[in-house]
Amino acid sequence: MNTFEVFKLYPIAIESAKGMELTDTEGNKYLDLYGGHGVISIGHCQEDYVKAVTAQLNKIGFYSNSVRIPLQEELAVKLQKISGYNDYKLFLVNSGAEANENALKLASFYTNRSKVIAFRHAFHGRTSLAVAVTDSPAIQAPINKTDKVLWAELNDIESVKAVMDSDVAAVIIEGIQGVGGVKIPSTDFLKQLRELCDKNGSLLIIDEIQSGYGRTGKFYAHQHSGVKADIVSMAKGIANGFPVGAIMIDPKIPAKFGMLGTTFGGNHLGCAAALATVDVMMKNNFTQNAAEMGAYLFGKLKGHKAIKDLRGKGLMVGIETVADAAEIRNKLLFDEHIFTGFSGGVNTIRLIPPLCITKKEIDRFVEAFDKVTK
Numbered sequence: 001m002n003t004f005e006v007f008k009l010y011p012i013a014i015e016s017a018k019g020m021e022l023t024d025t026e027g028n029k030y031l032d033l034y035g036g037h038g039v040i041s042i043g044h045c046q047e048d049y050v051k052a053v054t055a056q057l058n059k060i061g062f063y064s065n066s067v068r069i070p071l072q073e074e075l076a077v078k079l080q081k082i083s084g085y086n087d088y089k090l091f092l093v094n095s096g097a098e099a100n101e102n103a104l105k106l107a108s109f110y111t112n113r114s115k116v117i118a119f120r121h122a123f124h125g126r127t128s129l130a131v132a133v134t135d136s137p138a139i140q141a142p143i144n145k146t147d148k149v150l151w152a153e154l155n156d157i158e159s160v161k162a163v164m165d166s167d168v169a170a171v172i173i174e175g176i177q178g179v180g181g182v183k184i185p186s187t188d189f190l191k192q193l194r195e196l197c198d199k200n201g202s203l204l205i206i207d208e209i210q211s212g213y214g215r216t217g218k219f220y221a222h223q224h225s226g227v228k229a230d231i232v233s234m235a236k237g238i239a240n241g242f243p244v245g246a247i248m249i250d251p252k253i254p255a256k257f258g259m260l261g262t263t264f265g266g267n268h269l270g271c272a273a274a275l276a277t278v279d280v281m282m283k284n285n286f287t288q289n290a291a292e293m294g295a296y297l298f299g300k301l302k303g304h305k306a307i308k309d310l311r312g313k314g315l316m317v318g319i320e321t322v323a324d325a326a327e328i329r330n331k332l333l334f335d336e337h338i339f340t341g342f343s344g345g346v347n348t349i350r351l352i353p354p355l356c357i358t359k360k361e362i363d364r365f366v367e368a369f370d371k372v373t374k
């Protein structure tokens with residue numbers, strides 16, 4: 001049997017990794033400024049993480065949500081501490097799409113309403129509700145098309161007001177649009193959105209799957225604006241590569257037995273991986289490092305003649321280039337051995353590196369970028 005070919009693959013197979021570095025099957029080394037879609041938060045094969053996950057695997061890897069799993073409770077307490085979202089409830093799943101799926105479903109249950117407002121260029125995942133609020137017709141199958149999703153423009157509150165009605169259960173927005181090209185909702189816009197949702201009895205769901213977990217210098221990107229969400233979704237960096245997703249839920253939303261569920265979500269091994277990730281983040285002040293290294297990188301790239309627009313915060317960086325970004329990215333990978341990401345629609349190289357990055361790796365990138373854009 002062959003694999004179902006839905007991904008455009010590089011002819012590179014990664015065999016091992018450590019920190020910021022990947023090694024392929026030929027022994028070539030690469031600098032990882034992409035973290036496998038922003039998943040590697042504390043660095044590849046981080047020592048304490050490997051120890052904790054291995055120890056857990058030797059105790060118990062999995063049991064279902066039919067029994068108490070104290071590791072979930074421990075994780076909820078730690079996430080509360082690190083995120084500042086006091087009293088919120090935690091529901092654990094397996095991926096980002098599933099987190100958004102449950103966030104949207106929960107909003108609909110709670111409000112007894114059936115519509116949702118989403119934003120142009122948004123990406124929220126590929127399962128049915130998540131893809132319905134993703135602005136990419138090419139990845140929506142006919143079964144995903146719905147008139148329950150209303151579209152608005154980022155940073156344009158009038159466009160939200162124009163579609164808001166009494167059947168809108170929620171507005172869903174990314175902390176920073178990632179796939180859409182590292183586009184930031186302004187503080188004013190988020191505040192206006194919060195007000196509008198409150199006035200209309202709709203929930204505000206903030207998708208921090210890519211922008212969250214310390215990446216921008218705050219635990220969640222939207223915390224730069226001081227606005228609070230009713231539900232926050234997260235995944236990617238949460239367990240440094242172990243598939244874990246989650247939503248944090250305002251305590252005003254009551255849980256009812258059976259309203260949400262999952263077989264794998266919140267399993268022992270996933271919780272151990274997530275706990276180890278948070279511990280390493282806290283111990284090493286990686287959120288602070290993201291802010292400092294982001295500022296350092298922005299300082300180095302500001303005014304670069306090959307850059308048309310530089311967007312982002314902390315270690316979520318969009319470099320819109322004058323020349324073809326895809327070509328620059330290929331040169332960075334094949335000539336300079338540096339992995340980066342891409343937002344095709346806006347000719348943008350996307351950097352979402354592990355949060356343990358240092359000035360040394362940033363200098364190496366800047367030097368390589370200079371070279372390939374000469």
Ligand SMILES: Cc1ncc(COP(=O)(O)O)c(C=O)c1O
Nearest residue numbers: 095096097123124125178209210
């Ligand atoms: C903002 C955002 N939301 C949701 C998702 C979907 O996450 P997953 O691929 O884990 O389902 C992604 C993935 O790129 C994302 O960037």
